[in-house]
Amino acid sequence: MSIARPNFQLIAALILAFVISSAIAYYYVVYVMNNTSLLFAQLVTSGLMLGGIYGLAATGLTIIFGVMKIINLAHGELMMLGGFISLWISTFLRTDPLFVLPISFVVLFVIGVFFQSTLFNSAMRYGLNPPVFLAFAIALALQNLMILAWTADVRIIRSPLIDSTVQVEGVSIQLARFVSFILAIVLILLVKAFIEKTMIGKGLRAISQNREAAALMGINVSIVNVLAYSLGVGLAAIAGTMLGMVFSVSPLDGPVLTSKTIAIIVLGGIGSVAGALVGGLILGLIETYVGYIVGSGFINAVALLTFLLVLILRPSGLFGER
Amino acid sequence: MMSIFKNRSLYLFIIATIALGLLPLVVKNSYVIYMLFIMFIFIGLSTGWNIIGGLTGQVSLGHAVFFGIGSYTTAVVWLSGHPPISGIMLGGMLAGISALLLIPTFRLRGIYFAIGTLFLNEVTKQVFLNWDAVGGGVGLYLPIPTVFVLEPFYYTALAYCLVTALVALFVHRSKLGLTLNAIREDETAASVLGIRILPYKILALVISAVIFGIGGGVYTSYQTYIEPHSTFHLEWGIGPVFMAILGGFGTFLGPILGAVVYTLIGQSVATLANMRLLFFSIIIILVVRFMPEGLIGHTKDLVKRLVRPLG
Numbered sequence: 001m002s003i004a005r006p007n008f009q010l011i012a013a014l015i016l017a018f019v020i021s022s023a024i025a026y027y028y029v030v031y032v033m034n035n036t037s038l039l040f041a042q043l044v045t046s047g048l049m050l051g052g053i054y055g056l057a058a059t060g061l062t063i064i065f066g067v068m069k070i071i072n073l074a075h076g077e078l079m080m081l082g083g084f085i086s087l088w089i090s091t092f093l094r095t096d097p098l099f100v101l102p103i104s105f106v107v108l109f110v111i112g113v114f115f116q117s118t119l120f121n122s123a124m125r126y127g128l129n130p131p132v133f134l135a136f137a138i139a140l141a142l143q144n145l146m147i148l149a150w151t152a153d154v155r156i157i158r159s160p161l162i163d164s165t166v167q168v169e170g171v172s173i174q175l176a177r178f179v180s181f182i183l184a185i186v187l188i189l190l191v192k193a194f195i196e197k198t199m200i201g202k203g204l205r206a207i208s209q210n211r212e213a214a215a216l217m218g219i220n221v222s223i224v225n226v227l228a229y230s231l232g233v234g235l236a237a238i239a240g241t242m243l244g245m246v247f248s249v250s251p252l253d254g255p256v257l258t259s260k261t262i263a264i265i266v267l268g269g270i271g272s273v274a275g276a277l278v279g280g281l282i283l284g285l286i287e288t289y290v291g292y293i294v295g296s297g298f299i300n301a302v303a304l305l306t307f308l309l310v311l312i313l314r315p316s317g318l319f320g321e322r
Numbered sequence: 323m324m325s326i327f328k329n330r331s332l333y334l335f336i337i338a339t340i341a342l343g344l345l346p347l348v349v350k351n352s353y354v355i356y357m358l359f360i361m362f363i364f365i366g367l368s369t370g371w372n373i374i375g376g377l378t379g380q381v382s383l384g385h386a387v388f389f390g391i392g393s394y395t396t397a398v399v400w401l402s403g404h405p406p407i408s409g410i411m412l413g414g415m416l417a418g419i420s421a422l423l424l425i426p427t428f429r430l431r432g433i434y435f436a437i438g439t440l441f442l443n444e445v446t447k448q449v450f451l452n453w454d455a456v457g458g459g460v461g462l463y464l465p466i467p468t469v470f471v472l473e474p475f476y477y478t479a480l481a482y483c484l485v486t487a488l489v490a491l492f493v494h495r496s497k498l499g500l501t502l503n504a505i506r507e508d509e510t511a512a513s514v515l516g517i518r519i520l521p522y523k524i525l526a527l528v529i530s531a532v533i534f535g536i537g538g539g540v541y542t543s544y545q546t547y548i549e550p551h552s553t554f555h556l557e558w559g560i561g562p563v564f565m566a567i568l569g570g571f572g573t574f575l576g577p578i579l580g581a582v583v584y585t586l587i588g589q590s591v592a593t594l595a596n597m598r599l600l601f602f603s604i605i606i607i608l609v610v611r612f613m614p615e616g617l618i619g620h621t622k623d624l625v626k627r628l629v630r631p632l633g
Contacts, residue, residue, distance in 0.1 A: 070433075071433045071437065073383075073436075118611075119607065119610075119611055123610055126614045128433075129381055129571075130610050130614055132381055132433060133381075133563070133567055133610050134607060134610050134611070136383055136563075137564075137603040137604075137606040138603070138607065139603075140556075140560065140599050140600070140602075140603040141600050141603040141604055141607065143599075144599050144600035145600060148597065148600070255440070256444060258440075259437065259440055259441050262437050263441075266437075297448060297451070297452045298448070300445060301445050301448065301449075303441070304441040304442070304444070307437070307441060308423075308426050308427075308438070311426040311427055311430065311434060311438075312429070
């Protein structure tokens with residue numbers, strides 16, 4: 001999580017990738033499938049807005065990895081749990097889910113504190129593998145508990161406040177998507193500022209660079225661990241709620257979301273917040289293209305191909321250090 | 323080959339083979355025979371997983387994909403009129419070949435391999451769901467035998483389990499096992515000593531994938547119907563991981579013990595149906611938290627503690 005110096009050649013390559021993939025998609029949508037270019041603009045907007053939510057979820061994951069050096073394999077399930085808790089509380093209090101976001105964040109934050117202090121802290125002493133098993137077992141347990149509590153049905157979190165569509169130059173934008181997108185970007189920037197500017201953020205970065213040295217400098221490693229894990233999980237809850245407002249939540253979606261967020265942080269460079277945002281936007285965009293052109297059955301293959309390609313071409317990711 | 327049998331192992335192995343081979347002649351209870359059939363497959367799977375996961379330290383969470391590939395190959399070969407055994411063998415081979423897709427994930431250390439396998443499983447499931455030639459989401463109906471006897475399946479699974487155990491024993495006791503162990507303990511040190519890491523990781527992965535492919539085939543030969551969701555179910559990949567953790571990660575006997583305990587617990591909580599995974603994941607959370615060395619490690623401790631006062 002050290003402040004990575006983005007390589008400017010890479011950013012150029014990135015913009016090129018954006019342009020090329022969009023050009024190919026444009027060619028297909030407009031000339032091969034005979035649609036208007038308006039529909040293409042629609043695809044780009046929905047792709048980017050989906051990507052913002054992905055980016056937020058991936059930011060949580062990347063913070064957890066940066067500090068604890070473990071990949072939180074329960075991330076997708078915790079996103080869904082956050083979504084369900086928002087749904088539940090907003091129905092219970094009869095308020096708009098938008099106002100429940102902070103409550104959902106706090107609830108998942110507390111759950112994160114519990115997991116980290118009772119389970120991960122001790123498992124981390126036995127090497128790298130036990131925390132992986134632990135996270136995966138937690139994922140399975142959460143998934144089944146959620147099925148028990150809310151059944152495996154697909155739910156939509158309705159937000160009456162932003163349940164409308166606006167037309168901008170003929171492109172229709174769902175207000176829910178737009179608000180989620182803006183909120184996600186703002187939150188990511190806030191987190192980035194928090195990590196780079198505050199004293200606690202400095203502690204996070206110090207531990208991510210060298211755990212022993214940071215401990216010798218008087219940083220309380222276990223408290224920072226708890227903080228990083230809980231913050232990551234809390235962000236996942238917000239992203240999950242947004243996903244529910246834009247698409248849907250279901251306990252069965254957890255594993256796919258986990259793998260997508262992992263693909264995003266691998267693409268963006270593990271440990272980099274900027275990388276998580278850019279990776280999220282790219283994945284959201286490409287998924288939307290592929291979903292429209294090839295078919296929605298192939299959306300999940302995009303994340304796998306991205307993951308494998310990045311590992312082959314540039315294992316450290318776009319913003320990662322070599 | 324015989325040098326891998328040190329001291330009592332050989333006798334133990336022969337006695338176990340004879341006893342389990344004669345068992346169906348004595349026990350006529352078909353529930354017990356069926357439970358042993360499942361147990362043999364689980365033992366095979368968990369020892370197979372342990373070669374890449376426990377011994378080499380490359381944790382895989384999506385080994386179900388190899389199980390599913392073996393399963394589908396067997397079904398397709400069987401339906402095209404050939405005996406299922408040829409399908410089982412072909413399934414093992416195809417599973418081994420498909421494992422090569424994961425080579426890029428070995429470029430980085432750490433968890434990339436685990437994520438790659440999870441991904442591969444999810445995507446392969448999607449492919450099979452959309453692949454009409456093998457039934458798509460509807461699945462495949464397999465030939466139903468006119469006279470049903472459990473014993474042939476029992477012996478197939480027993481043979482599978484014994485051969486897998488032999489392979490695992492060979493891997494554990496040979497130079498290969500030492501090399502894999504060295505890779506698990508410290509890749510840098512191993513490569514400094516002149517071990518080429520990548521070929522060994524690939525070899526371990528392919529061995530375990532072939533074992534899973536064959537296991538999928540053996541299981542499918544008993545089924546009358548397969549479909550992607552249950553065949554590529556995470557449980558086929560995660561169950562063996564749980565068994566290995568439960569018994570003792572990276573040891574030879576651990577996964578076998580784990581598989582036996584897993585089967586017994588699994589059968590006794592069968593009424594939980596879909597909540598079985600919840601039950602097992604909570605057990606695993608507790609095991610990782612309180613006895614990270616698994617049952618084997620603690621049994622050894624216990625034996626030592628009991629024996630010390632005596633001698």
